[in-house]
Amino acid sequence: MLKEIRPAIILLILLTLITGLAYPLAMTAIAGAIFPKQAAGSMIERDGKVVGSALIGQEFKGDQYFHGRPSATTAPDPADSSKTVPAPYNAANSGGSNLGPTSKALNDRVKEDVDKLKAENPNAAVPADLVTTSGSGLDPDISPEAALFQVPRIARARKMPEDRISQLVTENTQGRLAGVLGEPRINVLALNLALDRAASK
Structure with missing residues (x-):
């Protein structure tokens, strides 16, 4: 045998x-x-220090920065390990929310986000990627439309001309892969770093 x-x-x-x-x-x-x-890991550096990765989104809250897509990632609740708490862009727990179109929680969250964005820029339609999460919850990119939607808020917060910020959006837009695959997109971290550089000048 x-x-x-x-x-x-x-x-x-x-x-x-x-x-x-x-x-x-x-x-x-x-x-x-x-x-x-x-x-x-496609690390992005500023002044010789790693500030993030081009592959994983980060949460930007201030009015003076471009915001990425919402993230549905979670982490264990420090007070009760049997529960979870929201932890945007948590790379250790990549995934979507699993909430479907009939979910009241999802509909309420999207409506709240849309209302907040409309108050921010009432003259423009809210781009879908500013209120919907990606499948991974870690998406580092937004569409050029989502970036341009945020220009008036950032211009007010930074006291910069809107056309200068719009120019930064155009300069940081990546086209389709090989001119055919995917959609035009902008890496939010790279755009915010370019915005900081432009503001410092």
Whole structure:
């Protein structure tokens, strides 16, 4: 019986070493050599200090900054570990809210967000990505329309001309991949860093 089992055990160990160790290490080394920035997490730096990643959104609350999409990620409640509390852009708990179109909680939250945004900019239609969460809850990008919607609020808060802020939106807009895939988008962290630089001048 050992004669029949021995080749299977050897094959299992061999394939585990190849596919579980050698292959991942080789791919990591190749990725690090060809795409070092992406392999290191696409970190964004300011003044030599890492301030975030281009792949994971951050929560910006102040009126002087562009805001990203809402995030439905959660974290354990410090007071009661059997419950969760909202923790926007929590990379340790990526995921959506699982609330559907018939959910009263979802409808109430979206209505509240829409009302708040309409008060902020009553002359424009509210872009959908400013009131809907992404599937991961970590989306770092917004549409150019969502960024332009926020320009009047930021201009008031920073006492900057709206056309200068709109120009920053245009300069930081990334087009479709290969001109065909996806939609134009703007990384919120990169845009806010560009906004800080422009304001300091």
